[in-house]
Amino acid sequence: MRKWLTAAIATALMVLAPAAVAQTPPNVLVVGQIAEPKSLDPQAVTAVNDFRILVNLYDGLVRYKDGTLEVEPSLAESWTISEDGKTYTFTLREGVKFHDGTPFDAEAVKFNFDRMLKEDHPFADTGPFPLAFFFSAVEEVTAVDPTTVEFKLDAPYAPFLSNLAYPTGLIVSPAAVEKHGKDFGRNPSGTGAYKFAEWEPNAKMVATRNEDYWDGAPELEAVIFRPITDANTRIAEMLSGGLDIMVEVPPDSLQQFKSSGDFTVREQAGPHLWFLILNTKEAPFSSKAARQAANYAINKTALVDNILQGTADVAAGPTPPAFAWAYDETLEPYPYDPEKAKELLKEAGYDGEEVTFYVTEGGSGMLDPVAMGTAIQADLQAVGMNVSIETYEWNTFLGNVNPGLEGKADMAEMAWMTNDPDTLPFLALRTEAFPDKGGFNSGYYSNPKVDELLEKARQVTDQGERATLYKEMQQIVKEDAPWVFVANWKQNAVTAAAVEDFKLQPSFFLMLQDVKKP
Numbered sequence: 001m002r003k004w005l006t007a008a009i010a011t012a013l014m015v016l017a018p019a020a021v022a023q024t025p026p027n028v029l030v031v032g033q034i035a036e037p038k039s040l041d042p043q044a045v046t047a048v049n050d051f052r053i054l055v056n057l058y059d060g061l062v063r064y065k066d067g068t069l070e071v072e073p074s075l076a077e078s079w080t081i082s083e084d085g086k087t088y089t090f091t092l093r094e095g096v097k098f099h100d101g102t103p104f105d106a107e108a109v110k111f112n113f114d115r116m117l118k119e120d121h122p123f124a125d126t127g128p129f130p131l132a133f134f135f136s137a138v139e140e141v142t143a144v145d146p147t148t149v150e151f152k153l154d155a156p157y158a159p160f161l162s163n164l165a166y167p168t169g170l171i172v173s174p175a176a177v178e179k180h181g182k183d184f185g186r187n188p189s190g191t192g193a194y195k196f197a198e199w200e201p202n203a204k205m206v207a208t209r210n211e212d213y214w215d216g217a218p219e220l221e222a223v224i225f226r227p228i229t230d231a232n233t234r235i236a237e238m239l240s241g242g243l244d245i246m247v248e249v250p251p252d253s254l255q256q257f258k259s260s261g262d263f264t265v266r267e268q269a270g271p272h273l274w275f276l277i278l279n280t281k282e283a284p285f286s287s288k289a290a291r292q293a294a295n296y297a298i299n300k301t302a303l304v305d306n307i308l309q310g311t312a313d314v315a316a317g318p319t320p321p322a323f324a325w326a327y328d329e330t331l332e333p334y335p336y337d338p339e340k341a342k343e344l345l346k347e348a349g350y351d352g353e354e355v356t357f358y359v360t361e362g363g364s365g366m367l368d369p370v371a372m373g374t375a376i377q378a379d380l381q382a383v384g385m386n387v388s389i390e391t392y393e394w395n396t397f398l399g400n401v402n403p404g405l406e407g408k409a410d411m412a413e414m415a416w417m418t419n420d421p422d423t424l425p426f427l428a429l430r431t432e433a434f435p436d437k438g439g440f441n442s443g444y445y446s447n448p449k450v451d452e453l454l455e456k457a458r459q460v461t462d463q464g465e466r467a468t469l470y471k472e473m474q475q476i477v478k479e480d481a482p483w484v485f486v487a488n489w490k491q492n493a494v495t496a497a498a499v500e501d502f503k504l505q506p507s508f509f510l511m512l513q514d515v516k517k518p
Contacts, residue, residue, distance in 0.1 A: 024244050027221045029499070029517055031510065032234045032243040034362050035394040036202055036227040039185030042170035043116050043129045046440075047398070048364035048417050051167040052247070052510040053225050057099075057207060058170035058190030061090055061109065061149075062161055064507050069271075069419055071161045075104060075171060075191065076149075085156030085461055092147045096214045098173035099195040106143035111174040113141045113151075126182050130402070133427055133439060134163040137458075156459050158466060159420040166419050167509075193218045193513040202227060219516045229362055229393065238263070244496045244517060247510070250368055251309035257494045267492045268504040271322040273315055273424065274367050274415045276376070276484035279405040281444040284350045284385075291481035293344035294411070295334035297383040298376055300486055302336075307371050312487040317478040318429065319421050319470060320488050322506065325463060326421035328471040331478060333485065341383040355380070355387045358401060358412035363394035365415035365508070367489055373413060376484075404435035404442050412442065415489075417508040421470050422458050429477060430454055445482035 024030045037050045042058055045051070061076040073079075076090040096104040114121045116129045117138055137157035142150045153160065163169060176189035188196045191214070194207035205225045211217050226243070228234040231250045238246045238257075249257065249265070257263045278285040278294065285291050300314045313321075316331040359373035360366055370391065377387045390409070392400060401412045416424045426433065431446040433439025450473055457469040478485070495502050500516040 024241065024496075024517075027219070027517060028224065029220050029222070029512065029515060030224045030226060030242065030244045031512075032237060032246040033225050033227045034234075034248050034364065034366075035229055037205065037225075038395055038398075040188040040196065040199070040205070041126070041185035042167045042172065042190075043112070043131070044127055044185055045167075046130050046402075047394075048508050049394075052508075053205060053207075054167050054170060055192070055509045056194045056223065056512050057188055057192045057196060058167075058172065059192055060164055060166075060169040060171060061092075062165045062169075064165050064419075064505065064509075066511070067503065067505065069162065069506055071165050074165075075109075079161075086153045088151040088153070088160065089144075090149050090151075092149060093214060094147055096191050097212065098176070098189050098191055099210065100173050100176050100189040102173055102175040104171065104191055105146040106149040107146070108174050109149045109171060110141045110143045111177075112171050113138060115177070116168075123177050123181070126177060126184055129168075130438070130440075131166075131168040131427070133433070134159075134166060134168050134423075156461060158458055158461055159422045162420045163423075166423075194223055197222070213513075215513070218513045220512065223512055231362065231368075238494060238496075241496070244499050245493060245502065245510075246495075247493045248365070249492050249494050251307070251311045254309070254311065254492065254494075262497050264495050264497060264499070265492060266495070266502070266504050267311070267490050268506065269322055269488075269490045270417065270504075270506045270508055271320040271419070272365055272415065272417045272489040272491065272508070273318065273320050273485070274312070274365065274372075274413075274487040274489060275315065275318075276486065277401070277405065277412045277414050277443040278482055278484065279410045279443050280446075280482055281406050282410065284345075284348055284353065284355065285410060285443070287348035287350075288480060289344040290348035290350055291484075292334070293341040293348065293350075293383065294380065294385075294484050295481050296337045296344065297341035297385070298379045298484055298486070299336040300333065303372060303375055304487055307368055307375060308487065308489075311492065312367060312489045315485040315488050317474045317485055318425055318483065319474050320418075322488070323421040326467045326470040328474045331474055334478075334481075338379075338383050345384060350385070352384065352386050355385050355411065356409040357387050357389050358397065358405075358409045359389050359391045360394050360397035360413055361391060363397065363415070365417050365489060365491075366394075366413065367415065367487060369413050372486075401442050402435065402440060404444065406444065411484075414442075414483075417491075419507060421466075422454070425450070425470075425473060425477070426454050426458065429482065443482055445480065447476060447480055450476055450480075 063074040137153040173189035180187040197206040316333040433441040
């Protein structure tokens, strides 16, 4: 790294008092993240906070077209699908190299998916790979020749291409995995627009321009991702000039940034759901009546209007309305009805036992989680529930929630931002997605009809038929109430006035290849 860049980065990382005025260096973009990344191995993480970094370090075979969730070529120039929908053959881009100088080819693609999907792979122990579910239909990956790779599926799988565009499908350097083993997540190597430079825990992750990027070298010389977990500190840094981009701006601060000519605020609806996981394995939420009671007890309109200040809409069910073709528009949110909630709690036999509620300090798409948690606690206590809050830092929170709530908690905050209407319910509502089976069904919800609908929906290729199945699933899940359906967020970000050509994406990722900062 050139001496000038090293000095510029050091300048940008000075911790300033809120009253100080800083200026980030030219051509170096400083991004305020909501949390420390867990890993820089794209196949080992689940949080959008991490994905926002990873999509700039790596490429997949395909990617989302700018401004959409439609798939377009990336490391694969083209592909064909067999008539039975079970074989995908990709023609790969030639001459691409990983950041470590090794060639990208069909064997590298095979290595990536075999590492995730085959327990006997020599580097399977570099996981775990929590979203390998995305590719559970893959039976075999074959490197036909250096520029041709074939995926054989066990059944037609409609979300396959969309899942390949998701960060779990990003392609890592086999040589780097072989060299670093379980430490690969701290020593990443991909083919992306930016190359990993350094990672100082809880301070910064620096990526520098890939001069040889196959899709054109980016304008920026470097990007610095700074984890700033406290929202007020992030705001102070943005206002003082210590950041160029801040994601997930708290509602209280949006107007402040909008009224200043020094900043640009961007907002966009996307496929987001903020919800509460209910532990259906243990009382009180083993009773459907108690779960419905929680949905009636919480004043979601007040949460959206007062705490979130109109930056979200009340959610009606498990599928975000951003998936317009699959969303059931007839679904109505649970109304705020405390008296109905009290009746249902009585029906459930609830006798005042303590309800443990896991809340996080902040995380991907979590929408002012402490304030939301406190308001939810008050609403539930108002109908007679004895709710006790336990608050955790984001990665600790995920470590408590993802393995399941049994024996630990009765409810937990959660947010998902997804790429396909299949993703969230398949990974978090099926019986086969219980945590001990590798999924994210942390509340242990199980309904055989929902399982059947979700299995069918991923195998049919006709979008109209898929939509019918998803809509039936939504009706059942709303009635069963395994979650409290709270809000669908309109994502936002604020940028310094000097930042050019930055766009929000419906995927919620930060695509920085085309961003400029004179």
